[in-house]
Amino acid sequence: MLILQALLGILVFVALAVLFSERRQLPHWKLLLAGLGLQFLFAVLVFRLGLLQSFLGALNQGVAAIVNATEAGTLFVFGYLGGDVTNVAYPYSIDDPGATVILAFRILPLILIFTVLSAILWHYRILPWIVYGFSVVLRRSMGVSGAVGLSAAANIFIGMVESPALIRPYIKRLTRSELFVVMSCGMATIAGTVMVLYSVILADVIPNALGHILTASVISAPAAIMLALIMVPPATEGEAGEGGGDAVDIRTDYHNVMDAIARGTSDGLKLMANVAAMLLVLVALVALLNSALSLLPYPADEALTLQSMLGWIFAPLVWLMGIPWQEATVAGGLMGTKTALNELLAFLALAELPAGTLSDKSTIIMTYALCGFANFGSLGIMIAGLTGMCAERAQEIVALAPKSLISGTLATCMTGAIAGLLSF
Numbered sequence: 001m002l003i004l005q006a007l008l009g010i011l012v013f014v015a016l017a018v019l020f021s022e023r024r025q026l027p028h029w030k031l032l033l034a035g036l037g038l039q040f041l042f043a044v045l046v047f048r049l050g051l052l053q054s055f056l057g058a059l060n061q062g063v064a065a066i067v068n069a070t071e072a073g074t075l076f077v078f079g080y081l082g083g084d085v086t087n088v089a090y091p092y093s094i095d096d097p098g099a100t101v102i103l104a105f106r107i108l109p110l111i112l113i114f115t116v117l118s119a120i121l122w123h124y125r126i127l128p129w130i131v132y133g134f135s136v137v138l139r140r141s142m143g144v145s146g147a148v149g150l151s152a153a154a155n156i157f158i159g160m161v162e163s164p165a166l167i168r169p170y171i172k173r174l175t176r177s178e179l180f181v182v183m184s185c186g187m188a189t190i191a192g193t194v195m196v197l198y199s200v201i202l203a204d205v206i207p208n209a210l211g212h213i214l215t216a217s218v219i220s221a222p223a224a225i226m227l228a229l230i231m232v233p234p235a236t237e238g239e240a241g242e243g244g245g246d247a248v249d250i251r252t253d254y255h256n257v258m259d260a261i262a263r264g265t266s267d268g269l270k271l272m273a274n275v276a277a278m279l280l281v282l283v284a285l286v287a288l289l290n291s292a293l294s295l296l297p298y299p300a301d302e303a304l305t306l307q308s309m310l311g312w313i314f315a316p317l318v319w320l321m322g323i324p325w326q327e328a329t330v331a332g333g334l335m336g337t338k339t340a341l342n343e344l345l346a347f348l349a350l351a352e353l354p355a356g357t358l359s360d361k362s363t364i365i366m367t368y369a370l371c372g373f374a375n376f377g378s379l380g381i382m383i384a385g386l387t388g389m390c391a392e393r394a395q396e397i398v399a400l401a402p403k404s405l406i407s408g409t410l411a412t413c414m415t416g417a418i419a420g421l422l423s424f
């Protein structure tokens with residue numbers, strides 16, 4: 001039954017894209033075959049290929065090394081606030097070791113370290129070659145231009161503003177459909193700078209957390225391209241893949257490795273501070289709203305909250321991914337938190353669920369479905385970034401932005417459904 005739910009969900013998600021399309025018609029079978037085929041291919045490789053699973057397991061060992069290295073830095077700077085209770089002498093007795101894990105001192109610094117590592121890998125042209133490989137696959141299978149394929153592939157590893165910056169000279173030449181593909185891919189994936197952070201948060205929830213998160217970002221890219229081309233199709237068949245040309249040149253503007261470290265540290269500090277500030281503000285606003293909602297008459301034992309309301313709204317959506325109905329309200333609340341607030345708060349909420357609230361398969365499905373930037377806060381960031389790069393298309397970017405939130409959400413939902421199918 002759950003398998004049938006997920007299959008139905010994939011059909012419904014495509015149908016919703018057609019419903020929101022600027023030209024309501026059945027998508028070309030080649031587009032569906034390429035989009036769904038790539039999603040299933042990447043997912044099968046991860047879920048069924050033992051060699052790749054071993055590689056992803058090694059990545060998780062690498063994450064553990066990064067966490068330990070980061071802790072060495074936080075211990076030096078923050079003292080006992082930044083380290084594990086087993087390695088540090090506290091000035092007071094500890095009854096609950098988990099209470100010593102302070103987000104600002106233990107978790108968020110991972111963003112800083114990984115941003116620096118990304119800059120180093122970018123300087124030595126390791127990441128550019130990986131991005132180029134993915135872009136070739138997307139170009140040849142999905143029929144997008146070189147610039148669009150490059151931006152879509154880069155979205156798997158870097159943010160929704162940084163990846164379009166790689167093709168900045170070509171943005172003004174992109175067709176309306178290609179521009180929407182770039183925006184949709186930004187909404188459907190997450191940046192590499194936060195992958196390690198999320199994998200640490202989910203380390204006790206699912207095995208091989210980093211492998212699942214990386215896979216989710218990879219799988220969502222072809223889904224985002226497919227749904228974007230359905231919702232904002234090319235004006236003519238010949239227009240597809242022409243606006244951005246075949247330019248795939250990736251230049252690194254770091255002078256040397258020390259320049260990469262210094263600038264990566266500066267960029268990571270800004271990102272870490274922004275994430276901390278956004279978390280503080282969003283959690284405070286949700287608490288304020290929940291206080292207001294508690295004043296309303298509500299027949300249940302517990303007070304009405306934003307999370308419960310979002311759970312009702314998104315429950316049918318997560319049910320279509322293959323989650324049992326008795327778990328759909330909780331899972332829907334997570335999806336609603338991700339959309340209304342951000343995916344970090346949703347992952348934190350997933351990690352804090354009492355044991356047994358969601359089954360193992362439902363937890364995997366939600367890990368994939370939550371792995372995207374499609375939320376209202378990211379919408380503002382993307383609009384600001386793209387209009388800054390191409391002011392002459394600002395009106396078009398603002399007009400397409402709400403649609404990209406829908407396409408990005410549908411893409412992660414399809415990714416969740418496919419993960420559910422292959423985890424049975």
